[in-house]
Amino acid sequence: DIQLTQSPSTLSASIRDRVTITCRASQSVSRWLAWYQQKPGKAPKLLIYKASSLESGVPPRFSGSGSGTEFTLTISSLQPDDFATYYCQQYNTYPYTFGQGTKLEIK
């Protein structure tokens, strides 16, 4: 199985900060990587697919980059609604796998 390792596991930041979350894969997933946002008690929400494509309706302050084994999710200017847990997910190979999550907290 392909393992995804996110860093950091927890991130403290302030409104209007620029933050970056990294996702590293144990083997190449090409560009078949997605990012999700999850708030407590809610389902995950798709933000980014195919490494850098923004899902419809997602604010442009979210962006993704990378290929192969290293990927990043960047939020250009944090808004109050962005404090949540973020997961990466690979869909290059079954079983599809998720990173362990990055909790974004208010500093």
Added chain:
Amino acid sequence: QVQVVESGGGVVQPGRSLRLSCATSGFPFSSYTMHWVRQAPGKGLEWVAVISYDGTNKDYSDSVRGRFTISRDKSKNTLYLQMSSLRPEDTAVYYCARWGGGPSSFDIWGQGTMVTVSS
């Protein structure tokens, strides 16, 4: 609007069975591959199973293979997960998720249904 709604969760004893349902609406169900994803309390997301748009292809995570069965009924626009020989480690919120197709990923998720396996 496009939505998926899970049901069927509950408390069940180890070794027993349970069937989850996912009712869909607002999109052509028969055109989409569908998945189940679960999340144990306080933990991350774990992919469970997939079924192709026409039901001919299925796959499972190693942790549930041989115990869980995914199926779909196009006449009811409903996805199912039959869970047997349940274990305490199957305790989780189970989400139904639509595969967006093309380069996309899980683009539509339900609100989840909680399954607790406990004696």
